[in-house]
Amino acid sequence: MLTIGTLAKRTGTKVQTIRYYEQIGLMPEPGRTEGGQRRYGDAELDRLAFIRHSRQLGFPLDAIRELLDLSDAPDRPCHEADEIARRQLKLVEQRMERLKALRAELKRMVKECSGGNASQCRVLEVLRDHSECLTEHDQIGV
Amino acid sequence: MLTIGTLAKRTGTKVQTIRYYEQIGLMPEPGRTEGGQRRYGDAELDRLAFIRHSRQLGFPLDAIRELLDLSDAPDRPCHEADEIARRQLKLVEQRMERLKALRAELKRMVKECSGGNASQCRVLEVLRDHSECLTEHDQIGV
DNA sequence: ACTTGAACCTACAGTAGCTAGAGGATGTAA
DNA sequence: TTACATCCTCTAGCTACTGTAGGTTCAAGT
CATH class of the missing domain: 1.10.1660.10 (Multidrug-efflux Transporter Regulator; Chain: A; Domain 2)
Structure with missing residues (x-):
């Protein structure tokens, strides 16, 4: 016990x-x-x-609940579990794409920072000016 | 207005x-x-x-608060903003590494699923048996 | 001037997935 | 028996919003 x-x-x-x-x-x-x-x-x-x-x-947790149900019922066909895993894989791949774009943008910001004071700061400038940005409007959930 | x-x-x-x-x-x-x-x-x-x-x-939001403060004070040196951006870049890179490992594991699960019923399901089996896994214990925050 | 309807207001509850703390009870080894 | 680690319940807090209820205001059209 x-x-x-x-x-x-x-x-x-x-x-x-x-x-x-x-x-x-x-x-x-x-x-x-x-x-x-x-x-x-x-x-x-x-x-x-x-x-x-x-x-x-x-x-x-919702997906895990489903997977546990399947795991408890050995006779049910397994394509549901497969489905859930595929969905998760897709999600992971989407997130990776998203992070790749972020990384590029952040790298650019950091690289161009010349180390003066805030008024010339490239980092702040990029954040201020959305127009020079690669990133789309509605992609906040990283 | x-x-x-x-x-x-x-x-x-x-x-x-x-x-x-x-x-x-x-x-x-x-x-x-x-x-x-x-x-x-x-x-x-x-x-x-x-x-x-x-x-x-x-x-x-905390980081953004700092960045806004910097943005409001043009005379302050900019290395703080640079610091924050670097920190964020590092975080993004860590997350990407993590997602890469996840993707590999999920791909493996999905690929090996032969489509029988739940008792033979590779997906469930992999989830059940942590020992065949590449993933470490404490890396939950994806 | 009056009416309509979209957009505004406050306040509160809920989301995911835990995590932390208070204040007290239990279990076990010396 | 006594110490003390571990357990218990309950409640609140975290991030960053999002949704809803019930009511008010604004601006355009008639």
């Missing part, structure tokens, strides 16, 4: 995060000691590891 | 966002009509454009 702290250490999760997952129904309510402390088994350890690994791959 | 809606349209911002910026002190309190509606001048338009452009480049 594992305490919440052990579970936390083994999966690289904070204790509070595990309780949070329980609260939102991602982790099941575990058994308790007489004194009311949570005690976990190996199934819960696996489940939490699954969740953490998925989070590390950037899957949002 | 510009209404808040006009300012919003011109800068690609939502009206509520402008009010939010005012609330947190990033935008000044503008003049009002007798009826209490906000009216802006060109200075405010410029300031908002600066903020939005910076946000598009991924600068957090």
Whole structure:
């Protein structure tokens, strides 16, 4: 039987995060000691590891919920899981494209800064003048 | 004199966002009509454009506050702005590295999925078994 | 002058995914 | 038994907005 702290250490999760997952129904309510402390088994350890690994791959909690459902139902066809993974991959690729553009712009800013005072600062100038910019209006969520 | 809606349209911002910026002190309190509606001048338009452009480049609001302070004080040396931009560039580069690893992992998952049912699903299997993974423990913030 | 309707106002709640703290109870080893 | 790490619940906070409810104001058209 594992305490919440052990579970936390083994999966690289904070204790509070595990309780949070329980609260939102991602982790099941575990058994308790007489004194009311949570005690976990190996199934819960696996489940939490699954969740953490998925989070590390950037899957949002909603998607993880779906993946867990699939994982719990071995007979269901797997294309749904495939779908979710593909969606995530697409998202990651979009973000990368976006970051590439940002990086270019930031590099340009930094490179052109000659180190005078603020009134001649290239960095500030570029930020002030949107027209010399490669970046589009509505791409804020990086 | 510009209404808040006009300012919003011109800068690609939502009206509520402008009010939010005012609330947190990033935008000044503008003049009002007798009826209490906000009216802006060109200075405010410029300031908002600066903020939005910076946000598009991924600068957090705190950094933008610093940049605005610098922008308001033309005599201060510019290396602080340079510093902030460099910091941001570094962050962007870190994120890109991270996303590259994620992309590789996701591609692998998707590629190996053969389309059976959930019990043989490669995607789920990879998520279950952290040990075959390239990704490190603590890299969740993508 | 009057009416209409878009745009404005405040205030509050909600989003994702945790994280931190207060104030107190429990479990375990010496 | 005593110390002390770990646990408990509850609440609030973080970033950067976004949405809604319920009401007011402005400007254009008649």
